[in-house]
Amino acid sequence: MAEREEGRPGGHDENRNEVAENEVAENEVDERVAELEGRWLRAVAELDTVRRRMAGDVERQRMEERTRVAAEWLPVLDNLELALRHAGDGALGPADAVIEGVRAVRDQAVAVLSRLGFPRQDVAGQKFDPALHEAVGAVPDRDAAPGTIVEVVRPGYGDAEHLLRPASVVVSTKAD
Template sequence: MNKKEPGNKPKKGKKVETGSQVTKEEEEEKEDREEELKKQLQAREKEAAENFDRLLRTQAEFENYKKRMEKERADTIKFCNENLIRDMLPIVDNLEMALKHGENSSPNNSKPLVEGVEMVLNQLMKSLEKFGVTSFSSVGEKFDPNRHEAMMQVESDEHEANSVVSEFQKGYFLKDRLLRPAKVTVTASRVKSTTENGNMANEDKTTTS
């Protein structure tokens, strides 16, 4: 009977860990790296969104700037003669006053002069109208500070308060822009007038007593 040699006897060894097995520390380290990458990705996404929003705002501001510059350029062309036309309005005023004075005068020899002034005035107004100049009436209208300049206040029982009752100087528009406000006389507020009269009466009583 053959004896088993001692070298052939199987030995009990320790269990060997393979490369596929990961320790707990390595797993935690991997999770930490993944979490850090997620945070970095979120930060990059937030930064990209902020940059995109900033780009949209910049584009909107640029478009508004372009529109504003185009409007300013259009207004410059549209109202390039504004100062010149405004300086011509006193000439219109003088011609109108001369025409009114001539019409009120009785001598017949002034008729040719009146007709000449009227012709010049009409030609001048037609020229101004070609540039968009128009006058506006004020008498009988409510006082509007946007196009009226009050020169005087009067009491009136025939008109509502803050109504224009007379006109010192005619107002004009240049297209859709006020070229010159009308200088007018406005009726005083009845409440204000009554209060002033009451105060004056009280002062008289005090003085008398």
């Protein structure tokens, strides 16, 4: 009887071949699934990297635009400061209402710059820092330690991280 079963279609040899073929096909499918999963994971990681890079680019562009807009305000502020300085010297005569109006406009412009992320630097009396200040002069001063800012010629705007413009200052030196 064993002879008949071996020669008959659907015998043990054919079953073994079918099982072996199925195992090979399953292995190929498993390999293909693993390959596709790997490609999918790499694509997801790449998308996440692109998303982070784009967020950084957008923030950098926003800061560049804020800097450009704020820089446009600087000549206006400089002229207001100059007008107030001359008015305070009495050069314009008794024009108190005009002076107060100019002062209010200057204060408003300073507030706009501050909201844009560039606060005005009030540095008189502080230690000179070349990263934040620009020395335009030096004077001997017995009342101030050497390297102390004794006069602000032109105010600076911003902070150490985002400096729009350094303050132009006069620095004390050792008095004789």
